[in-house]
Amino acid sequence: MESTLDIFVKAIFSENMIFAYFLGMCSYLAVSKTVKTAVGLGLAVIFVLTVTVPVNYLLENYVLKQGALTWIDPKYAELDLSFLAFIMFIAVVASMVQLVEMLVEKFAPALYGALGIFLPLIAVNCSILGGALFMQERQYSTILDATAFSLGSGIGWFIAIVAIAAIREKLRYSNVPGPLRGLGITFIVTGLMGIAFMSFMGIKYGEEVAEESAPTETSASDQTPENN
Amino acid sequence: MAFNKESNGFTFGFAIVLVIVLGVVLASLSEGLRPFKEKNVRVKKQLDILSAMLDIEKEGITRANAEDIFPKYVDLNDAIIINYKGQEIGKGKEAFEIDIKKEFRDKTLEEKDKRYPLFIAKESNKKRYIIPVVGKGLWGPIWGYLCLKEDMRTILGVSFDHKQETPGLGAEINKKFFMEQWKSSQISNDQGMFQKYEVVKDMSGKKSDTDNAIDGITGGTITSKGVEEMVNRTLKLYSIYFKSKM
Amino acid sequence: MSTEKVSKEPLFSKKNKKLITDPVTDNNPITIQVLGICSALAITVQVSQAVVMSLSVLFVMIMGNLIISLLRHMIPSRIRIIVQLLIVASLVIVVDQVLAAFLPDLSAKLSVFVGLIITNCIIMGRLEAFAMGNKPWPSILDGFGNAIGYGVILIIVAVFRELLGSGTLMGYPLLGDSITGTGLYSIGYMNNNLMILPPMALIIVGIIIWVQRSRNKELIEEH
Numbered sequence: 059m060e061s062t063l064d065i066f067v068k069a070i071f072s073e074n075m076i077f078a079y080f081l082g083m084c085s086y087l088a089v090s091k092t093v094k095t096a097v098g099l100g101l102a103v104i105f106v107l108t109v110t111v112p113v114n115y116l117l118e119n120y121v122l123k124q125g126a127l128t129w130i131d132p133k134y135a136e137l138d139l140s141f142l143a144f145i146m147f148i149a150v151v152a153s154m155v156q157l158v159e160m161l162v163e164k165f166a167p168a169l170y171g172a173l174g175i176f177l178p179l180i181a182v183n184c185s186i187l188g189g190a191l192f193m194q195e196r197q198y199s200t201i202l203d204a205t206a207f208s209l210g211s212g213i214g215w216f217i218a219i220v221a222i223a224a225i226r227e228k229l230r231y232s233n234v235p236g237p238l239r240g241l242g243i244t245f246i247v248t249g250l251m252g253i254a255f256m257s258f259m260g261i262k263y264g265e266e267v268a269e270e271s272a273p274t275e276t277s278a279s280d281q282t283p284e285n286n
Numbered sequence: 287m288a289f290n291k292e293s294n295g296f297t298f299g300f301a302i303v304l305v306i307v308l309g310v311v312l313a314s315l316s317e318g319l320r321p322f323k324e325k326n327v328r329v330k331k332q333l334d335i336l337s338a339m340l341d342i343e344k345e346g347i348t349r350a351n352a353e354d355i356f357p358k359y360v361d362l363n364d365a366i367i368i369n370y371k372g373q374e375i376g377k378g379k380e381a382f383e384i385d386i387k388k389e390f391r392d393k394t395l396e397e398k399d400k401r402y403p404l405f406i407a408k409e410s411n412k413k414r415y416i417i418p419v420v421g422k423g424l425w426g427p428i429w430g431y432l433c434l435k436e437d438m439r440t441i442l443g444v445s446f447d448h449k450q451e452t453p454g455l456g457a458e459i460n461k462k463f464f465m466e467q468w469k470s471s472q473i474s475n476d477q478g479m480f481q482k483y484e485v486v487k488d489m490s491g492k493k494s495d496t497d498n499a500i501d502g503i504t505g506g507t508i509t510s511k512g513v514e515e516m517v518n519r520t521l522k523l524y525s526i527y528f529k530s531k532m
Numbered sequence: 533m534s535t536e537k538v539s540k541e542p543l544f545s546k547k548n549k550k551l552i553t554d555p556v557t558d559n560n561p562i563t564i565q566v567l568g569i570c571s572a573l574a575i576t577v578q579v580s581q582a583v584v585m586s587l588s589v590l591f592v593m594i595m596g597n598l599i600i601s602l603l604r605h606m607i608p609s610r611i612r613i614i615v616q617l618l619i620v621a622s623l624v625i626v627v628d629q630v631l632a633a634f635l636p637d638l639s640a641k642l643s644v645f646v647g648l649i650i651t652n653c654i655i656m657g658r659l660e661a662f663a664m665g666n667k668p669w670p671s672i673l674d675g676f677g678n679a680i681g682y683g684v685i686l687i688i689v690a691v692f693r694e695l696l697g698s699g700t701l702m703g704y705p706l707l708g709d710s711i712t713g714t715g716l717y718s719i720g721y722m723n724n725n726l727m728i729l730p731p732m733a734l735i736i737v738g739i740i741i742w743v744q745r746s747r748n749k750e751l752i753e754e755h
Binding site: 077080081082083141144148152179183186187188191195235238243244245246248251253256 | 624625
């Protein structure tokens with residue numbers, strides 16, 4: 059199965075939240091006008107993702123899914139609360155964002171002012187809830203995997219938004235036709251960046267190399283203790 | 287309205303009532319729909335198993351009638367469960383309940399605890415063996431079923447499926463043109479030793495004559511190779527069981 | 533409220549009609565308001581997915597707007613956002629459960645994106661901007677209009693992607709069969725596989741924005 063490192067690297071490059079799954083587009087488009095705000099929001103997203111996904115992982119595995127509550131009492135083995143997942147996940151996310159908001163206001167008031175409404179909007183940023191939902195769907199088996207996934211996704215999102223912000227700053231000096239200016243050209247450039255990121259699909263992950271070099275005849279007898 | 291909706295008491299009360307109402311509505315909906323959801327999962331599995339053995343479109347088997355038709359071909363009481371060494375460790379209906387996708391993904395599950403189901407079916411009055419397989423594609427899991435003839439060696443048919451492989455490329459593994467190629471190939475030689483499959487880019491590039499060669503999907507190399515790995519890893523195991531039955 | 537006349541506005545008065553037509557063109561949630569982009573791009577590989585997604589959003593928006601509008605005088609302002617979030621999340625759970633029970637194949641294809649309707653900025657945006665301050669019937673119309681505006685863009689993008697990428701529409705092969713080489717494929721036409729991949733959705737929406745702004749010069753940005 060995939061190693062933790064594979065999950066981490068995949069989340070940054072070939073399964074990038076923005077380029078492969080389009081999560082977090084709204085704030086991505088709105089806050090990428092300057093690199094400074096992009097960096098600020100990107101860091102906030104990394105933080106929120108890396109904290110909320112593991113917490114939601116614990117919720118999913120110890121409260122929500124079928125048989126999760128057996129640590130309280132074995133008779134709960136049939137109980138399946140996973141239909142409450144959406145509500146609980148978003149509650150965790152909303153509280154975390156509230157916390158981040160308070161921290162940023164206290165320690166980086168200038169950034170707080172620059173980000174404005176977009177900080178509380180991280181709560182409804184698809185990438186945060188999406189991260190939790192992907193974690194649930196892929197059923198990562200350890201909390202380390204879930205954390206690697208969320209940290210990687212956050213970093214991937216960060217790279218995407220800083221890159222597009224840098225490009226947009228330069229684009230302002232180009233001669234973009236009227237109707238395409240601003241939003242339109244950003245979409246197209248993001249599409250092109252997405253195509254570029256697809257090249258990462260070719261990365262060969264660790265274990266597949268080992269599989270191919272095992273010869274047939276001996277491996278069949280590897281399994282049985284007696285050799286014929 | 288006379289009361290103050292901003293008061294602490296009302297705020298608190300409103301929140302509690304809302305949560306209770308929502309909780310009750312959602313819980314009843316979820317419970318009420320549960321039999322439908324479970325049936326859907328069960329029927330899908332039955333369809334997948336049958337599609338390795340027959341052309342379900344031609345036979346007219348759909349989600350609507352699968353539950354009735356399935357027992358006519360597969361008697362779950364005959365199903366067998368084997369372990370990672372190819373030894374029989376169980377029998378019967380519980381084989382159907384084993385979620386091999388989950389076991390494949392679960393890193394905390396040790397090899398020795400993994401269970402591999404084998405379904406025994408009857409078709410055209412002959413015994414058929416159906417093996418579930420699961421593996422990794424490019425974007426997500428891939429899986430399928432392999433159906434062997436009564437000689438426990440020759441493939442009668444296969445069915446593959448995937449969650450989110452690239453449409454038009456890797457996603458084509460569930461199309462007839464790819465799955466037909468596996469028919470009539472032999473998974474083991476006369477001595478019962480496993481014969482590996484190889485998915486190649488062009489048929490003249492086979493590594494050796496004894497290997498089974500399957501033409502991969504152009505542009506869907508990683509998914510095709512995923513199918514190869516999945517089939518080889520699983521058949522290697524089951525062939526030990528079949529050899530012990532020879 | 534001051535001297536409010538209690539005259540009832542006809543159900544489909546000009547003002548009310550505008551609630552439906554505005555979001556489809558001049559105030560389109562996706563291309564003008566820049567909301568709800570995420571799902572618009574991910575769920576447009578096939579028209580059937582786009583249709584189901586649009587219908588789900590339609591249901592959530594209409595019911596959401598209706599419920600919030602009915603409750604608007606009762607919701608304490610401190611927990612306003614949480615209440616909105618709870619209502620939306622619950623409605624989405626309803627949609628998800630119904631899909632899993634009755635349309636399992638589609639439910640599997642849509643997977644996490646049904647859940648992501650909760651974070652679809654359009655829904656929360658309209659609840660806050662409109663339903664909280666308006667009567668139930670106009671709120672229903674507003675929800676309806678925005679959902680249609682959203683659906684229209686989704687379906688346009690999906691039509692392009694499915695037709696050019698797989699040669700089919702709603703699963704029906706329109707251009708012939710690519711494997712056996714009939715129809716258009718016999719003269720060497722090949723599916724543009726790039727259309728099926730995520731980046732093309734972005735480019736298509738970019739082009740739609742281009743077209744929209746060319747027709748309505750007021751929308752052009754300064755820089």
